[in-house]
Amino acid sequence: METTSTLEKTLRLIALTLVVIFFMFPIFWIFLMSFQTNETILAIPPSVIFTPTLSNYAALITGKLTTAAGTLDIAFMRNLGNSIFLSVTSVALALVLGVPAAYAFARHKFKGSEDIAFTLLSFRFAPPLLVLLPLTQYFQWLGLSDTYFGLIWVYQLICLPLILWIVRGYFEDISADVEYAYRIAGHSWFATFRKIALPLAGPGIAAAGLLAFIFAWNNFVFALVLASADKQPVTVGALAFVTSSGIQYGQIASAIVLSVTPTLALALYAQRYLVEGLSLGAVKG
């Protein structure tokens, strides 16, 4: 079909190589940096040949950084723990709330259903600081400002619309006839939902959950505004770490590597569903 000249093939190859270098190089470079001491990082010209060291990771994991000036405490592992806890519980709550709602929107065209679904969707596109700034005051009045609970609640703004719209699509893809047949055999609505709809939409629900996890993990502004120092996730913690440690570049790099590894691993695992998830179900991969 295609008639491609050698010249065109070469040009394509060059363009693709440049693209891959531009998008992959930063990840590769920071990864290298995380195994370097400040000495080799500061060497000019920069070199990819060095004796790798695990000292940066050791300092982060033990939480103690010994420098010439004394010992510095690093709270990074706590941030990592916070990220895991906040993301997992937020997604779990969003699944419990969102999957039944998605099922209702997919199966029942009830009064106001589209309006409600769109209101939920519109949260995805509103500027977060519009609600976050007044929310800081409400959190103080309600006693939520120093709690995980408050953060998990606000994280629903990220997770719920995503889960609702993706899972709704998966429920719509299942033929309702199977469910009717099961209902007519005398099973309750709940049994049908649990035994038929949930298993059939299972892979989609899992994918939506993974994506919601990635988005919750990557969130920055919610926690920056609302989280107290000991509740901060890695995104906020890494920035604070840069300010406090100043020139510990190797540790900053390894902190970044540790912070991005979970999302990158999940993304590779769930890549088949990414297109659909990122477009909230509008484009199928």
Add this chain to the structure above:
Amino acid sequence: MASTATLRKPASGFRISRKMLPYVLSLPALLVCIGILIPFFTAVIYSFQRYRLSQPWARQFNWGENYLNFFTDPAFWNTLKVSLLYAGITVTLELLLGLGIALLLQRRSTVNNFISIMLLLPLMIAPALAALMWKLMTNPSFGILSYLASLIGLHDFRWASSPSTALLTVVLVDIWVYTPFIMILLLAGLRSLPTQPFEAAALDGVPRTFVFFRITLPMLTPYILTATLFRLLDSIQQFDIIYAMTQGGPGNTLTVFQVEAYLNFFQSTNVGRSAALMVILWAITYFLSNIFIKNWLRLRERARGEA
């Protein structure tokens, strides 16, 4: 035995619960989000007040004054200009780049599929952390990019810390993070196009530029529109990359809407002005998202129809 009973005549209680069922199912999700509407209205009220955290006693309604002041406030016009510039530049470049890469990877092959998966990785990195990565790479004393710049004669190229190149630097980070988003949507779009028009055009020996502009682009338009509006909505609200990279600086070079509102709230403690800024940004995004949702819905219907 149970089945015959239900088939014969459903109990009346069952009917009511069946009618109420969808409401019962979606209510918890809704309740959680309704809590968010309260601070939204609070923000709107604040935007009509003279309200500084440093002078709580002087808090009172000044009605439209916060908004009227914007007309004569150079800082506001700077915010509007930088926000539109940032959104305009990033989305245009990402669209061109994303479309180009999608076309390069269009043919299904092991190598192309592998590359398209690899290119997704920047998108999965938290934008705030991506900004930190680029901050390390553009560090004046050891950053690899500063070194490369010096090799091509740009000595002392200051990247994000110089007012003349700060915008360029954050735009670069934005492109690095978000081009894959446009690329992956357009790639999915390209691969879902029907093949007949292209086969017919090839048989007739139609020039490839003609095929691209008259067949590929028009058929791809809904995908391009959705991806562009999606990005535009996010880009005009960009906070993470800019705040993590420069905190709006140097000076007020990068005080886009959300960064300016954040600084107004926490540094100058001017709640009224901060809220008014956010309400204006909300109005812009509300307008954009209405166009977006129509488009997105059409595309979604089609995607579901194909399933």
